[in-house]
Structure formats: structure tokens, C-alpha cells
Amino acid sequence: MHIFEPITVKNLNLKNRIVMPPMCTYAADANSHVTDRHLIHYGSRAIGGTALIIMEATGILPNGRITDKCLGIWEDEQIAGLKQVVDSCHNEGALIALQLNHAGRKCEAESKDYNYTVGPSAIAFDETYRRPRELSHKDLSDIKQAFCEGAKRADAAGFDAIELHGAHGYLLSSFLSPISNMRTDEYGGSMKNRARFLLEVLGEVREVWPQNKALLLRLSATDYLPGGTDLAETIEIINMAKKYVDIFHISSGGIAPALLKTYPGYQVPFAQAVKKECHVPVIAVGLISTSEMAEEILANDRADLVALGRELLRNPYWVANTAWKLDLSYEYPYMYKRAYGRKF
Ligand SMILES: Cc1cc2nc3c(=O)[nH]c(=O)nc-3n(C[C@H](O)[C@H](O)[C@H](O)COP(=O)(O)O)c2cc1C
Numbered sequence: 644m645h646i647f648e649p650i651t652v653k654n655l656n657l658k659n660r661i662v663m664p665p666m667c668t669y670a671a672d673a674n675s676h677v678t679d680r681h682l683i684h685y686g687s688r689a690i691g692g693t694a695l696i697i698m699e700a701t702g703i704l705p706n707g708r709i710t711d712k713c714l715g716i717w718e719d720e721q722i723a724g725l726k727q728v729v730d731s732c733h734n735e736g737a738l739i740a741l742q743l744n745h746a747g748r749k750c751e752a753e754s755k756d757y758n759y760t761v762g763p764s765a766i767a768f769d770e771t772y773r774r775p776r777e778l779s780h781k782d783l784s785d786i787k788q789a790f791c792e793g794a795k796r797a798d799a800a801g802f803d804a805i806e807l808h809g810a811h812g813y814l815l816s817s818f819l820s821p822i823s824n825m826r827t828d829e830y831g832g833s834m835k836n837r838a839r840f841l842l843e844v845l846g847e848v849r850e851v852w853p854q855n856k857a858l859l860l861r862l863s864a865t866d867y868l869p870g871g872t873d874l875a876e877t878i879e880i881i882n883m884a885k886k887y888v889d890i891f892h893i894s895s896g897g898i899a900p901a902l903l904k905t906y907p908g909y910q911v912p913f914a915q916a917v918k919k920e921c922h923v924p925v926i927a928v929g930l931i932s933t934s935e936m937a938e939e940i941l942a943n944d945r946a947d948l949v950a951l952g953r954e955l956l957r958n959p960y961w962v963a964n965t966a967w968k969l970d971l972s973y974e975y976p977y978m979y980k981r982a983y984g985r986k987f
């Protein structure tokens with residue numbers, strides 16, 4: 644089965660095609676450090692056979708966190724806890740990436756001194772969010788530096804890869820969209836200008852992130868809104884970004900409130916289009932939950948990897964359970980071998 648076929652992308656020797664996408668656990672302590680809950684949560688998905696775990700959005704600055712309960716990576720003291728998660732996933736046979744994020748105008752965190760939000764323009768996400776301060780050129784270079792420092796700390800913690808969060812309306816994505824970016828300088832206006840900040844961050848991070856380690860980028864393929872970004876523009880952005888990026892993780896939406904109709908596999912056509920048009924490895928994600936769906940996507944070459952989000956929250960042993968359900972030869976976790984023996 645395609646689900647169980649190994650694949651190698653740069654340093655990532657993945658034993659199967661199943662990825663856990665980044666999902667906030669809101670379990671960090673008051674210093675935005677890892678807690679026991681993270682160890683148990685990620686360790687369980689590693690035991691369950693997930694090949695690649697992408698750990699939740701982690702703030703490169705205090706006001707880059709989404710909430711006060713999100714993890715941070717802006718100081719060295721935050722490395723040790725992250726390293727424990729990395730080591731426990733490695734011990735259970737999974738590879739692990741960290742999603743580096745700046746929440747931008749969607750930051751809801753208020754603790755840790757910086758209790759203000761920032762964005763490309765001083766436009767709030769909606770009436771429930773704070774109005775961000777428009778970033779100056781000096782702020783932009785500080786944020787690029789913070790992404791680089793975060794990447795260096797992720798390397799020190801032993802992560803196999805990093806994923807830059809360029810989706811869902813957070814800072815990098817808010818530069819891409821004309822809905823949140825109304826700047827009149829070289830960072831706003833044309834698509835090339837709106838993509839400039841993302842490309843600069845990618846260029847600088849690529850310099851400090853080890854050349855032999857994979858760099859992933861998550862993007863929203865479309866804003867689903869008139870005047871927003873769409874798939875055609877995202878394809879152009881990916882063609883400009885691909886010299887820095889090893890795998891693209893294709894999501895959608897989040898730039899502004901929009902009525903979305905979601906249904907099984909609703910984002911797969913975006914991943915498929917990116918794979919076909921840009922010739923890059925892609926992860927498909929979004930309401931994929933069954934082995935039949937995952938197999939269809941992989942076997943038809945619509946994506947290279949499949950991420951299961953909420954399904955892995957419900958069922959941490961999805962990979963092992965799928966192998967058992969389908970009677971496949973599989974290396975079950977040794978302590979659970981008796982559970983995966985004869986069915987009756
Ligand atoms: C509880 C929860 C937290 C999430 N946190 C993040 C996050 O930190 N970063 C991110 O890029 N996406 C985040 N997402 C989106 C997921 O990565 C995924 O794209 C989405 O859930 C769709 O996949 P699914 O239908 O398989 O769950 C989150 C989703 C959920 C349900």
C-alpha cells in the first residue's frame with residue numbers, strides 16, 4: 644500500500660506517508676515551556692506509527708504566540724523542554740519538525756511584556772481582535788532575526804526539520820494577502836511586493852538552518868474571499884519560494900472571517916495543483932481520516948504525504964491500527980504486540 648511506502652526528502656527518511664500536522668495543544672506553562680502533556684501527546688503519536696510529527700505553532704517572540712498557553716522559542720531556556728519531546732519521538736521511531744510562527748494580528752496572548760500585536764497594516768482581524776501596529780522596516784528586520792534565532796534553537800533542540808507558518812492569516816500569511824496588507828512601500832501592492840517579506844524570511848532562515856535539514860513551508864492556497872489571494876497566485880509564490888523549501892504543506896483560509904464549506908478532502912485539489920504545477924513535494928491535509936482516502940490521494944499521485952489532524956487527536960495509533968485492520972506486515976510497538984496479534 645502507498646501509505647506504508649517509505650519516502651526520503653533530504654534528511655527525512657520517512658517510514659510511511661502519514662504526517663501529524665501542527666496543532667496547538669494550549670498546554671505550555673507560564674514561561675511558554677514544554678510540559679508533561681506535550682511529552683505524552685507527541686510521544687503517543689510517535690508510538691502509534693506516525694512517520695513525521697510537526698509540532699504545534701511555536702512563537703518566535705512573545706507576541707508571536709497565538710495564546711498565552713502556546714509554546715515559545717525566543718530564549719535558550721525554552722530549548723531543553725523541546726529537546727525532551729524530540730528525544731521521546733525519536734526513541735519511538737518518529738521524525739519531528741517544529742512549526743515556527745509569528746501570530747501577527749491574530750495574536751491573542753497578553754502576557755510577557757509585549758501585550759500589543761503587529762501586522763503589515765493597522766487593520767484588525769475583526770472587532771474581537773486588537774488593532775495591530777504597522778511594522779516598520781526596523782521591526783521587519785528584528786522579526787527576520789527572531790525567525791533565525793528560533794531556527795537555531797530548533798536545531799539545538801534536535802528537530803529534524805522546521806516548518807515556517809505561512810498560512811491561516813498569521814504574520815507571514817498576512818503579508819501575502821491584499822486583505823490584510825495595504826502597505827504602500829516595497830512590502831505591499833503587487834504580488835511580488837507582498838511576497839517579499841516571506842521570501843526574505845525564507846532566505847535568512849535558510850542561511851542559518853542546517854543545509855542538510857529539511858525546511859517546510861505551510862501556505863493557505865486561497866483566502867476564499869473576493870480580493871484575496873487565490874490558488875493561481877499561491878502557485879506563483881511557491882515558484883519563487885521553492886529554492887528555499889523542501890516540502891510545501893498546503894492548507895487554506897484564515898486571513899479573515901469567511902464562510903467555508905468544508906467536506907472530506909476539501910483541500911486536496913490545492914495540494915494536487917501545487918504538485919503538478921510547481922513540481923515540489925507536497926503534504927495534503929484537511930478532513931482526511933480513512934485509509935481509503937489516504938491511499939487514494941497517494942496512489943493517484945495527488946500528494947507525497949498525507950496529514951491527519953483531528954483524526955490523530957482521536958486516534959493516536961492510527962498507523963498501527965490501519966496496518967492491523969488491513970492485515971499488513973508491520974513492526975508494532977513491542978510493548979503492544981499482544982494487542983496486535985490474532986484478531987480472535
Ligand atoms: C486543535 C487544533 C489546533 C491547530 N493548531 C494549528 C497550528 O498550531 N498550526 C497550524 O498550522 N495549523 C493548526 N491547526 C490546523 C491543522 O493543522 C489542520 O490543518 C486542520 O485541523 C485540518 O486538518 P484535519 O481536518 O485533518 O484536522 C489546528 C487544528 C486544530 C484542530
